[in-house]
Amino acid sequence: MARVALFIPCFVDQLVPEVGLDMVRVLRRIGCELDFPEEQTCCGQPAFNTGYWEDARPVAERFIQIFRRAEMVVCPSGSCTTMVRKFYPELLAGTAMQKEALALGERVFEFSEFLVKVAKVTDVGATFPHRVAVHDSCHGLRELHLKQESRELLRHVRSLELVEMPYSEDCCGFGGTFAVKFSAISAAMGDAKAGFAETAAAEYVTGTDPSCLLHLDGILRRRNSAVHTIHLAGILAQTGGAAERRPPAASSRGQR
Amino acid sequence: MSRAAQEFLRSAAIKSADLTHRQVIRRNIDSYNTANERGRSRFLDWEAARLKCEQIKWEAVNNLDRYLLEFEQRVKDRGGHVFWAENSEEARNYIANLAAARGVKKVVKSKSMVSEEIHLSPALEKLGIKVVETDLGEYIVQLREETPYHIVTPAMHLNRTDIAKLFKEKLGDVDTDDPQQLVAAARRSLRRDFFSAEMGISGANFLVADAGMIALTTNEGNARLSTSIPRIHVVLSGIEKVIPHLHDLAVLWPVLATAGTGQPITCYSTLVGGPRQPGEADGPEEFHVVLVDNGRSELLANPEEREVLHCIRCGACINACPVFRTVGGHAYGTTYMGPIGSVLTPRLRGLPEFNHLSYASSLCGACSDVCPVRISLHHHLLHNRRDAVAESDRPFAERVAFRLWRWGMLGEHRFAFFGWMARLGMRVLKALHLDGTVFDPARPWNRNHAATVPPPKPFRALWGKSDGHN
Numbered sequence: 001m002a003r004v005a006l007f008i009p010c011f012v013d014q015l016v017p018e019v020g021l022d023m024v025r026v027l028r029r030i031g032c033e034l035d036f037p038e039e040q041t042c043c044g045q046p047a048f049n050t051g052y053w054e055d056a057r058p059v060a061e062r063f064i065q066i067f068r069r070a071e072m073v074v075c076p077s078g079s080c081t082t083m084v085r086k087f088y089p090e091l092l093a094g095t096a097m098q099k100e101a102l103a104l105g106e107r108v109f110e111f112s113e114f115l116v117k118v119a120k121v122t123d124v125g126a127t128f129p130h131r132v133a134v135h136d137s138c139h140g141l142r143e144l145h146l147k148q149e150s151r152e153l154l155r156h157v158r159s160l161e162l163v164e165m166p167y168s169e170d171c172c173g174f175g176g177t178f179a180v181k182f183s184a185i186s187a188a189m190g191d192a193k194a195g196f197a198e199t200a201a202a203e204y205v206t207g208t209d210p211s212c213l214l215h216l217d218g219i220l221r222r223r224n225s226a227v228h229t230i231h232l233a234g235i236l237a238q239t240g241g242a243a244e245r246r247p248p249a250a251s252s253r254g255q256r
Numbered sequence: 257m258s259r260a261a262q263e264f265l266r267s268a269a270i271k272s273a274d275l276t277h278r279q280v281i282r283r284n285i286d287s288y289n290t291a292n293e294r295g296r297s298r299f300l301d302w303e304a305a306r307l308k309c310e311q312i313k314w315e316a317v318n319n320l321d322r323y324l325l326e327f328e329q330r331v332k333d334r335g336g337h338v339f340w341a342e343n344s345e346e347a348r349n350y351i352a353n354l355a356a357a358r359g360v361k362k363v364v365k366s367k368s369m370v371s372e373e374i375h376l377s378p379a380l381e382k383l384g385i386k387v388v389e390t391d392l393g394e395y396i397v398q399l400r401e402e403t404p405y406h407i408v409t410p411a412m413h414l415n416r417t418d419i420a421k422l423f424k425e426k427l428g429d430v431d432t433d434d435p436q437q438l439v440a441a442a443r444r445s446l447r448r449d450f451f452s453a454e455m456g457i458s459g460a461n462f463l464v465a466d467a468g469m470i471a472l473t474t475n476e477g478n479a480r481l482s483t484s485i486p487r488i489h490v491v492l493s494g495i496e497k498v499i500p501h502l503h504d505l506a507v508l509w510p511v512l513a514t515a516g517t518g519q520p521i522t523c524y525s526t527l528v529g530g531p532r533q534p535g536e537a538d539g540p541e542e543f544h545v546v547l548v549d550n551g552r553s554e555l556l557a558n559p560e561e562r563e564v565l566h567c568i569r570c571g572a573c574i575n576a577c578p579v580f581r582t583v584g585g586h587a588y589g590t591t592y593m594g595p596i597g598s599v600l601t602p603r604l605r606g607l608p609e610f611n612h613l614s615y616a617s618s619l620c621g622a623c624s625d626v627c628p629v630r631i632s633l634h635h636h637l638l639h640n641r642r643d644a645v646a647e648s649d650r651p652f653a654e655r656v657a658f659r660l661w662r663w664g665m666l667g668e669h670r671f672a673f674f675g676w677m678a679r680l681g682m683r684v685l686k687a688l689h690l691d692g693t694v695f696d697p698a699r700p701w702n703r704n705h706a707a708t709v710p711p712p713k714p715f716r717a718l719w720g721k722s723d724g725h726n
Binding site (some may be wrong): 006008010012013014015016017018020021024036038039040041042044046047048049050051052053054055056058059062138139142143169170171173174175176177178179180181182183184185186187188189190192214215217218219221222 | 265268269272273278578579582583615616617618619620621622624625638640641642643644645646650654655658659661662664665666667668671675678679698700701703704705706707708710711713714715716718719720
């Protein structure tokens, strides 16, 4: 199986490491050899999206140098994958590294994309006896054109009941610094989304972007909702073994 | 922070919490979506139609000088007048002076967003001229003394009961909430205005260069009445509305209708070619076209942003925008709302005053997906942000923060140290019950989110130990 370099987004590293660990479990289970380049920090998206391209550029260049020799790079976030694949070439346009950015973009994959399209695996041997709805994160959906991949994987999870929530393609309102600069709008958008998950009577909302899920998780718990969030990797990592960790990723640590 | 930014934050926060508003907008946009989906399915290939429209607009915008001059010449050949207005004031003055010189007492207006952009109605009213909006939605917001909530559906924020109440109060002779009777009441009142106005003002959906005509579409026929009954017809249009050929309408008209309302074609599609010609039974005696620049040629001069001028004002991006659906059309405080407004306004009216609108987006990209002329709207929002930073229009604290961020991200040990500090800080605040208070640097987040206790160790400290055997 392939040799894969792990691209763990900065906030996953620091705030929700279990998402990374779950991805590691799944990738190892399907036989990937893993490597975690420890020099990695952030892809530069926060600065890029806020307009600080001058500050984002050296961070992007450093990222490219770190992953230069990686055969394939896998990331548990559609948004950070988009930054590298779609926005690095624009950020580095006219610099010596643009070509390398384009080449790296072709080797960076979002987790569900990697499983279904590259590794051609849809059944990772997971069991998750719950009712689950998918939130389609914007960057994965509209920039990477991923929608069926996560559903395909979920359909092969034993005992899992997959439901669709209304408006699954609506933005959850996270949007990076948007959530801080326009917190009232962001929270209202999250609140609407949380309501849709409740309408679908899902036990879990899953997705491929831990940032959206972190946002939704905080909002759902604030509403005292019965719905929890879990990253796709968190579901796929569960094999139903007795010694296994509990399910919900971020929620278990959070307090209601 | 600019005054406009403060005002936006304030009104956006109020509307965001208004659940009734959220429901009304959701219902209206749901029915738009249903119609729009049906409309698109009538096309053999909607994507090909979008591509064709993009090509037409690209050709027009990239040869704007040539097509505008061609249009002007043909209008003049038929006895029309063309006035080139560099800014709002020039456009306003031209129309106001014309109205004064011809002794105009009443103006009927068919829908025109450019007239909102240049604040035409107040200028005419100051001269003692009565201005009547004849598009039903515009008529309703005019009675409410509001600006349009949406460029295509100006009264989207109102329901039947709101309108019934308004008509009873303002028109007097109607007391019902039956939509047909309400429309009939507006119609009775507007008929009198059509026949007594000396001047009709319309916008233009397209200026057709090779025909020297303006293309107008309405669902109520009000543009036909406004432009053919009064003695004088004034057309107000942005310079970007020109298209090369009459036959371009074969695709632009149905695409505009579908993107705008989901209709296969708008009910009344009209071509107006100038004043009444010898031997013709009706039409205005005078025909004036006011071509408004108002910052557009600066966009034209910028190759990276030029495609923003492709916009045909269908409103599809506004309907698709989750921020618009949350804050509504009035919070923006601008003529153009939603994604196109957030892209356009900072460019037309200045980044220092309006760059906050380019930041008021989660960059979800739904707007770019639906744009019938394929403007990459969310990328232009990113460009506006980049240029706002480059021109130092952003707060000092933010600039320092990102410089620091950059330093922190350029070394893994610094990164790990800052991460450790942040996690420790979060735990301390939580332990002291200070999260979400003024002592919390993450207050805007923690006000709306239940607290998350950070993990003791980051991924980089854990990954080697994770078992891959389960």
